[in-house]
Amino acid sequence: MKTAKRKPSIRHYFVDEAGDGTLFDEKGRALIGKQGTSRFFILGLVDLPQPESIAQELQQLRQDLLADPYFKNVPSMQPAQKKTALAFHAKDDLPEVRREVFRLLARYTIRFFAAVRTKQALLDYVLQRNRQDPAYRYNPNELYDFMVRCLFVERLHKDDEYKICFARRGNSDRTAALRTALAEAQDTFYRKWRITSAATIHIQASSPPESPGLQVTDYFLWALQRFYERREDRYVELLWESFSLVRDLDDTRKAKYGVYYTQKKPLKIAALPEPPEI
Numbered sequence: 001m002k003t004a005k006r007k008p009s010i011r012h013y014f015v016d017e018a019g020d021g022t023l024f025d026e027k028g029r030a031l032i033g034k035q036g037t038s039r040f041f042i043l044g045l046v047d048l049p050q051p052e053s054i055a056q057e058l059q060q061l062r063q064d065l066l067a068d069p070y071f072k073n074v075p076s077m078q079p080a081q082k083k084t085a086l087a088f089h090a091k092d093d094l095p096e097v098r099r100e101v102f103r104l105l106a107r108y109t110i111r112f113f114a115a116v117r118t119k120q121a122l123l124d125y126v127l128q129r130n131r132q133d134p135a136y137r138y139n140p141n142e143l144y145d146f147m148v149r150c151l152f153v154e155r156l157h158k159d160d161e162y163k164i165c166f167a168r169r170g171n172s173d174r175t176a177a178l179r180t181a182l183a184e185a186q187d188t189f190y191r192k193w194r195i196t197s198a199a200t201i202h203i204q205a206s207s208p209p210e211s212p213g214l215q216v217t218d219y220f221l222w223a224l225q226r227f228y229e230r231r232e233d234r235y236v237e238l239l240w241e242s243f244s245l246v247r248d249l250d251d252t253r254k255a256k257y258g259v260y261y262t263q264k265k266p267l268k269i270a271a272l273p274e275p276p277e278i
Contacts, residue, residue, distance in 0.1 A: 008160040012051045014213035015151070016167040018042040018221040019229075021140030023123050032120050039119055040228045043147035044221040045155070047111040047244075048213050054108055055212035058088060061104055065097060087209040090222035101219055102238055110242040112220045115150040116228060117143065118250040141174070145181040150247060152185040157197040167214050168205040175203055231269050240266065248272075 019038030024030060031037045048054060065071055066085060076083040076092050083092040088101050126138045156162060166178060182201060190196055208214040223235035224246065236243070246261040251273055261267040 009158075010161045010163060011159040012048050012213065013155070013162065013164045014046045014048060014051075014211065014217045015148070015164065016044055016208075016214055016217040016221055017144070017169075018044065018225040019119070021143040023119065023126060023138060023140075030123055032123050037119075038225075038229065040225070041117045041119055041122070041143060041147070042114055042221060042224055042228070043144070043151055044112065044114040044217050044224065045151050046213060046217040046220060047113070047155075048216065049109055051213050054104075054216065057104055058101075058212045058215060061100060062088065065100065070096075087207075087212075088215045088219070089208060090219050098219075102235075105216060105219060105239065105242070108242075110216065110220075111244040112217075112239070112242050113151055113155070113245045114221070114224055114247070115147045116224075116246065116248045116250075117147065121250040141177065144169070145177055148178060148181040149185045149188065150249065152182055153188050156182065156186050156199060156201070157189055157195055159199055161200045161202070163202045163204070165204045165206050165211050165213055167217070168207050173205070175205065178203055227267070227269070228272075231272070233269050236267060243267070 019041045021041050022031060022037075032039070062084070066077060071077045071094070074084075074094060075081055076094065077085055079085045083089060084094070084097060088097070090098055090101075093101070122143065126136075129136050164182075166174075179201070182203075186197060206214060208218060220239060220242070223239055226232045227236045241263075244262065246267050247258055248261070249258040251259045253273060259271075261271075
């Protein structure tokens with residue numbers, strides 16, 4: 001009797017960032033604490049079991065909102081502005097629009113993972129390393145690739161195939177660097193657990209208008225960024241059931257590896273350290 005051939009399992013990941021990794025201006029002066037500069041850098045990953053379904057719903061929702069007379073003269077809803085009319089982007093969307101997107105996201109089974117770095121702690125590290133090695137020069141890609149390794153170290157061993165969509169960053173092709181970071185994450189996992197993976201990994205660079213999955217990631221990141229930058233928790237609370245892990249790498253008050261927030265250990269404002277004096 002023939003046994004049915006197992007259907008390969010395919011995992012869809014979408015990766016984007018909130019804040020930026022820039023630490024210095026063009027003259028080498030530290031930007032931390034300056035107006036308009038983020039205090040945190042966050043890399044987020046969304047695991048979407050049904051990317052095609054949620055893509056269709058997001059498209060239909062945007063069409064419905066654009067056809068609503070209530071939004072007729074809203075600048076961000078005009079095609080020429082290339083904002084909400086093109087793709088959902090939490091920073092640009094009206095509160096009424098964001099509420100509708102949040103309602104849609106709440107209906108789906110989504111898993112969100114994030115790694116958070118405090119830029120003041122990162123700056124302290126860079127300055128210390130410069131004192132030890134004057135030839136060292138910080139590059140934001142160094143931070144990004146490190147965060148990729150942190151996010152993916154336990155995300156690449158259960159399925160047969162991974163389709164990973166990274167939000168495009170600038171004009172350079174960083175596929176090789178990202179593939180290296182993912183391979184290093186797999187190697188770290190193997191050294192810890194002695195588990196290998198022969199999974200096929202596909203890497204794609206895209207943008208939110210081209211990839212609705214990145215629009216989903218953007219909304220989760222926006223909620224988490226508001227939590228860290230403004231100590232505003234209502235958006236994280238709204239989406240919390242979809243939060244699988246937030247790793248705060250620089251909260252080393254109890255452990256050098258940081259803090260892991262999960263469903264069993266919810267992320268609360270009271271748990272955060274006081275912002276450093278700039």
